[in-house]
Amino acid sequence: MVYQGSKNRIAKYIVPIIQKYIDDNNIETYIEPFVGGANIIDKIQCKNKIGADIxxxxxxxxxxxxxxxxxxxxxxxxxxxxxxxxxxxxxxxxxxxxxxxxxxxxxxxxxxxxxxxxxxxxxxxxxxxxxxxxxxxxxxxxxxxxxISFMSCDYNYFKDVKNCLLYLDPPYKGTSNYAKSCMNYDHFYKFCHDIAQNNFVIISEYDMPSEEFKCIWQKERTVCQDANRTNGQKATEKLFIPNL
Ligand SMILES: C[S@@+](CC[C@H](N)C(=O)[O-])C[C@H]1O[C@@H](n2cnc3c(N)ncnc32)[C@H](O)[C@@H]1O
Incomplete structure (x- = not known):
């Protein structure tokens, strides 16, 4: 679905990375707490798929x-x-x-x-x-x-899950706001670390604190994020995992 911050255009790169984690580790439940236009979850193969959004x-x-x-x-x-x-x-x-x-x-x-x-x-x-x-x-x-099981909730709802893979694509820090959004980024970084103790966690962001997270993939792309509708700005999409 057309969506602000959609990952549809980079799905061909990031879906195989996420899918390999699922397959290599026999993951049975995939959770996407910031599902947006469902442009990644619709391409993932997993026994149980949960897509949530606030x-x-x-x-x-x-x-x-x-x-x-x-x-x-x-x-x-x-x-x-x-x-x-x-x-x-x-x-x-x-x-x-x-x-x-x-x-x-x-x-x-x-x-x-x-x-x-x-x-x-x-x-x-x-x-x-x-x-x-x-x-x-x-x-x-x-x-x-x-x-896919769709549900409406804050990402914190998933704080106690175990043996799942969570792909987190939050509103990027410092970019345009969503209709309904509630993000405290320090809390979000802690959430990622906490759930990574019992799950696989992959995050899309432009930047994450470097001591706590490792970048596992990156690619430059053209985006249109600002209120002036300016085309052609470059940004580097990245995937991170928590350093355990
Ligand atoms: C970058 S978009 C996700 C885009 C999606 N991956 C796609 O490809 O279409 C971020 C989403 O996070 C949701 N969101 C914002 N704050 C949230 C929160 N606290 N808990 C859950 N979802 C939230 C927004 O409503 C928005 O749909």
Missing amino acids: NDELIALLKYVQKNPTIPIAPKICSKEHYMDVRENRKAGGGKYSKEYTALIGYCASFGGKYYNGGFGQVRTGKRNIYYERVINLRKQAISLKN
């Missing part, structure tokens, strides 16, 4: 798509007026539209999948209906969401 509207949409892969609630066209109406209703506490519908419009019709933070994604190129192209892409993704 954004309950996002989780409602992912569960809806699992059950309704043709996404019958999606209109063919989303005008700016309709987008603003859904956004205003959400700001006022909701009620007029379901959580899954609010999320569908928020992700598919916002600029860059930025979920109401980036404004309406204008269709700039001739006859393209970018909103609906995103709906079609989500329909294509639906089949690979089938065997």
Whole structure:
């Protein structure tokens, strides 16, 4: 699914790394506590897969798509007026539209999948209906969401799990905020160390404290993260594991 901070473009590099840890260590449960657009978990093979996120509207949409892969609630066209109406209703506490519908419009019709933070994604190129192209892409993704348990919670919910692999892709420190986000990074680093005592832990970030974490992979890529919608900025994606 289109998503701010999506790992879809680097999935071909990082999924094989995560998958090798799962296969080599006979891991039966894979957990992604910051699942976002489910762009990594949908490509992982594991007996049990859990995808969680603090954004309950996002989780409602992912569960809806699992059950309704043709996404019958999606209109063919989303005008700016309709987008603003859904956004205003959400700001006022909701009620007029379901959580899954609010999320569908928020992700598919916002600029860059930025979920109401980036404004309406204008269709700039001739006859393209970018909103609906995103709906079609989500329909294509639906089949690979089938065997995932989705839940809405804070990442701390997983503090006591054992014998799992956790792939953690938090909001990167110092980058744009998400609709619902609550990160204390010192607490997050401690959480990673604590759970690594009984699990395999792999983290996506630009930087982690070097004495406590080891970088196991990195690659430069072009990103568009800032509020000015500037294209072409370079950033180095990295994977880290805790130093035990
Ligand atoms: C970088 S995105 C994940 C992108 C995802 N890997 C993908 O490829 O689409 C980070 C996610 O963390 C979620 N999040 C932020 N704070 C959280 C928290 N305290 N607990 C759980 N999820 C949180 C956000 O809602 C967002 O979906």
